[in-house]
Amino acid sequence: xxxxxxxxxxxxxxxxxxxxxxxxxxxxxxxxxxxxxxxxxxxxxxxxxxxxxxxxxxxxxxxxxxxxxxxxxxxxxxxxxxxxxxxxxxxxxxxxxxxxxxxxxxxxxxxxxxxxxxxxxxxxxxxxxxxxxxxxxxxxxxxxxxxxxxxxxxxxxxxxxxxxxxxxxxxxxxxxxxxxxxxxxxxxxxxxxxxxxxxxxxxxxxxxxxxxxxxxxxxxxxxxxxxxxxxxxxxxxxxxxxxxxxxxxxxxxxxxxxxxxxxxxxx
Amino acid sequence: xxxxxxxxxxxxxxxxxxxxxxxxxxxxxxxxxxxxxxxxxxxxxxxxxxxxxxxxxxxxxxxxxxxxxxxxxxxxxxxxxxxxxxxxxxxxxxxxxxxxxxxxxxxxxxxxxxxxxxxxxxxxxxxxxxxxxxxxxxxxxxxxxxxxxxxxxxxxxxxxxxxxxxxxxxxxxxxxxxxxxxxxxxxxxxxxxxxxxxxxxxxxxxxxxxxxxxxxxxxxxxxxxxxxxxxxxxxxxxxxxxxxxxxxxxxxxxxxxxxxxxxxxxxxxxxxxxxxxxxxxxxxxxxxxxxxxx
Amino acid sequence: xxxxxxxxxxxxxxxxxxxxxxxxxxxxxxxxxxxxxxxxxxxxxxxxxxxxxxxxxxxxxxxxxxxxxxxxxxxxxxxxxxxxxxxxxxxxxxxxxxxxxxxxxxxxxxxxxxxxxxxxxxxxxxxxxxxxxxxxxxxxxxxxxxxxxxxxxxxxxxxxxxxxxxxxxxxxxxxxxxxxxxxxxxxxxxxxxxxxxxxxxxxxxxxxxxxxxxxxxxxxxxxxxxxxxxxxxxxxxxxxxxxxxxxxxxxxxxxxxxxxxxxxxxxxxxxx
Ligand SMILES: Nc1ncnc2c1ncn2[C@@H]1O[C@H](COP(=O)(O)OP(=O)(O)O)[C@@H](O)[C@H]1O
Ligand SMILES: [Mg+2]
Numbered sequence: 001x002x003x004x005x006x007x008x009x010x011x012x013x014x015x016x017x018x019x020x021x022x023x024x025x026x027x028x029x030x031x032x033x034x035x036x037x038x039x040x041x042x043x044x045x046x047x048x049x050x051x052x053x054x055x056x057x058x059x060x061x062x063x064x065x066x067x068x069x070x071x072x073x074x075x076x077x078x079x080x081x082x083x084x085x086x087x088x089x090x091x092x093x094x095x096x097x098x099x100x101x102x103x104x105x106x107x108x109x110x111x112x113x114x115x116x117x118x119x120x121x122x123x124x125x126x127x128x129x130x131x132x133x134x135x136x137x138x139x140x141x142x143x144x145x146x147x148x149x150x151x152x153x154x155x156x157x158x159x160x161x162x163x164x165x166x167x168x169x170x171x172x173x174x175x176x177x178x179x180x181x182x183x184x185x186x187x188x189x190x191x192x193x194x195x196x197x198x199x200x201x202x203x204x205x206x207x208x209x210x211x212x213x214x215x216x217x218x219x220x221x222x223x224x225x226x227x228x229x230x231x232x233x234x235x236x237x238x239x240x241x242x243x244x245x246x247x248x249x250x251x252x253x254x255x256x257x258x259x260x261x262x263x264x265x266x267x
Numbered sequence: 268x269x270x271x272x273x274x275x276x277x278x279x280x281x282x283x284x285x286x287x288x289x290x291x292x293x294x295x296x297x298x299x300x301x302x303x304x305x306x307x308x309x310x311x312x313x314x315x316x317x318x319x320x321x322x323x324x325x326x327x328x329x330x331x332x333x334x335x336x337x338x339x340x341x342x343x344x345x346x347x348x349x350x351x352x353x354x355x356x357x358x359x360x361x362x363x364x365x366x367x368x369x370x371x372x373x374x375x376x377x378x379x380x381x382x383x384x385x386x387x388x389x390x391x392x393x394x395x396x397x398x399x400x401x402x403x404x405x406x407x408x409x410x411x412x413x414x415x416x417x418x419x420x421x422x423x424x425x426x427x428x429x430x431x432x433x434x435x436x437x438x439x440x441x442x443x444x445x446x447x448x449x450x451x452x453x454x455x456x457x458x459x460x461x462x463x464x465x466x467x468x469x470x471x472x473x474x475x476x477x478x479x480x481x482x483x484x485x486x487x488x489x490x491x492x493x494x495x496x497x498x499x500x501x502x503x504x505x506x507x508x509x510x511x512x513x514x515x516x517x518x519x520x521x522x523x524x525x526x527x528x529x530x531x532x533x534x535x536x537x538x539x540x541x542x543x544x545x546x547x548x549x550x551x552x553x554x555x556x557x558x559x560x561x
Numbered sequence: 562x563x564x565x566x567x568x569x570x571x572x573x574x575x576x577x578x579x580x581x582x583x584x585x586x587x588x589x590x591x592x593x594x595x596x597x598x599x600x601x602x603x604x605x606x607x608x609x610x611x612x613x614x615x616x617x618x619x620x621x622x623x624x625x626x627x628x629x630x631x632x633x634x635x636x637x638x639x640x641x642x643x644x645x646x647x648x649x650x651x652x653x654x655x656x657x658x659x660x661x662x663x664x665x666x667x668x669x670x671x672x673x674x675x676x677x678x679x680x681x682x683x684x685x686x687x688x689x690x691x692x693x694x695x696x697x698x699x700x701x702x703x704x705x706x707x708x709x710x711x712x713x714x715x716x717x718x719x720x721x722x723x724x725x726x727x728x729x730x731x732x733x734x735x736x737x738x739x740x741x742x743x744x745x746x747x748x749x750x751x752x753x754x755x756x757x758x759x760x761x762x763x764x765x766x767x768x769x770x771x772x773x774x775x776x777x778x779x780x781x782x783x784x785x786x787x788x789x790x791x792x793x794x795x796x797x798x799x800x801x802x803x804x805x806x807x808x809x810x811x812x813x814x815x816x817x818x819x820x821x822x823x824x825x826x827x828x829x830x831x832x833x
Contacts, residue, residue: 053458056458056462058458058461058462075461076458076461076462077462077464078462078463078464080462081462081463082458082459082462084455084458084459086455088453088455088456088458088459089459090456090459090460090474090475090478090479091479091555091556092478092479092481092553092555093478093555101460101463101474102463102464105463105464105465105466105470106464133554133555134555135555149463150462150463153463153464306666306669307665307668307669308669310666310669310670311669311670311672311673313670314669314670314671314673314674315673315674318674335692336692336693393578393579394578394582396579397578397579397582397583397586398582398583398586399586400583401583401584401586401587402586402587402590405587405590406806408805408806408807408809408810408813409802409803409805409806409809410767410768410771410772410805410809411768412684412768412771412772412775413771413775413783413786413798413801413802413805414802415775415786415790416775416786416787416789416790416791416795416798417790417795417798417799417802419790420607420608420790420793420795421608493682496682497682497683497684497768500682500684500685500687501684501772501775501776504684504687504688504772504776505775505776505787512685515685515688516688516776518688519688519689519691519692522692524689524692527688527689527692528689530685530688531681531685531686531689532681534681534682534685535677535678535680535681535682535685536680538680538681538682539680542680
């Protein structure tokens, strides 16, 4: 059998809150193959961020283990780049310096760094803003910088936690198209979290629906493998959304999530 | 002038722009703001004139207020020029000013040099915080100038006793702000740095915690400077044989309020200049901080 | 809330260890003080009295007068001065600040005068204050008042000036008149800043109190501190310092409690 890129083996994560233990992720098992785009959807507070932080190595599970290429993950590493919903740009660094940040710590010489940074700033369409500070950029531009910063760092896995959650609907659509395009250009393994069903179906090769807290996997849908929406990656967002296959899938997914929300009264 | 302005705008936009209502309205708003700011300048100037004029009239023309109570404004000016090259209680005005500056700057820089690193360490290392912080909390409520008698006892009446007290007064805000600044580091940014491959604590401190704390640290430096000036005046009023505070104290004994006010003005102006300098430095060091946050 | 993380040390919590370290640090401090003064006699009592001696001085002076009165008397006098000075300053600064924030013209008139006076440290007013009001209550109240006045004024002004315009617009579109906006929106919204200003002001006022009493007074805690230095009785100075420290702490605690009451609607700052 080909080795999994990521393998989460019966993982549970808990937080300690005033001497009480709060189970956020409950016994989750998942394997992700190289080059796959995996999307996790679920009601808010269900443990999506927690699970992603576990993959990133920022949080330690209380039970179970997480492996990357067969090696256990014990801490954060540049092999797994994270894009946060709140951008997490360094406000005291310019766009260029932000993108350059990780490269410095990989010991890449200065000239080469400049080339790489240029390339990825071009990829996220931000030429001309190299010397701006984050506070001078709009939300969408900030997130582009954050994406360029992670892409430039050449991680084997991209972890994106509701990266477009703070953006307005129009910017969001464009960012989704651009991300899809980037994914086609440079195949990376992506784990993407969202609470938007549309976004999940548009982007994901595989869509995982989580239950309300404590988070478990409720259902996994293989959009690409089962060829549920043919030719999706070559179409624009609007075209995909209007396909019948998309709408059917959306209805099914939304039904599952809504049931979760209504049942457990997490409104 | 006011009527011309909208036309200018239309003209400017004329090449390609549409003549639209919002443009005109917007321009009118800019214009009213201009009028308002002109009115502001006029009122401000008037207010200064009225205060100075009233002061002059009360003391010089009507002579309702005796000069031993409040000297006429021109006396302060003449005293200023007189004392520029004539010595008063031991030094000229410049001499006293230099003595004061030397003490303030000495104590202040020592405080910055020791206080900021200590505060950063307290913010970063829990154990150092646990050891140093309680002592800090014990000593903090005591106003620094209350240390003057002890300091005199320990260091004598010379310059070192004053530098010690001023050091203390600027030291506390430097430490507290550096400490708070580091503690307020956004955990998300730490996570981001870790995820981008930072491994050593030192790099995390250097690249994330210190820059993010810098505005707060500089704020502490500014508070420290103000505190230093205040403590200097107290120390010089109490025990000194030179300096602006000493000059004022002597002038009080000799019933020369114009020299007292002169001293107050010089202290105020020097303090304001140094605060302004620090502010400009802040802008240079932290270009990413937006003005409204300052 | 704690989180099992691999992050740096300061993301975690080492609570018990902290308590132990803090306690031992304070005890260690007092013990060292005791050691170098009483036990080893490294430092003569003229320089630094032992903690024991300070303790007994405090105890003794509760009954035996220093100068004109006992310790209680001195604390009372200082308290009176700060109360009167603060009250007067607050009564002037808060209304003036609100009016300056509300009426642009008044702002234009007052700002240049305030900007000239503000950079002068309140303590630099002491000689003039003594000349004007003598060495009695008047001069102290004046100086304390100046110390409290400016921070309170500035914060009140800023509080009024920088109320979120959207709140004002909301009130206006809901039918509020100017004076309603002032009462219903501006005042409550600026209270946090006003209270913060009062807190800074009272801290400054305490310093002014001590300084004024040190320069010219025959009673009060500042007088006690100065007397200790003049008579080579550092234990007296330290007594005064401890008491003024306690007074400052109590005042601060009081204001914080008031703040909590008045600004109940504001979320506590997350990092406490
Ligand atoms: N640092 C923390 N400490 C304690 N509880 C937390 C912490 N972070 C998240 N939680 C709790 O864990 C649960 C899952 O949170 P999270 O993973 O952020 O959910 P999601 O990202 O799906 O919205 C929530 O109930 C949340 O309140
Ligand atoms: Mg989340």
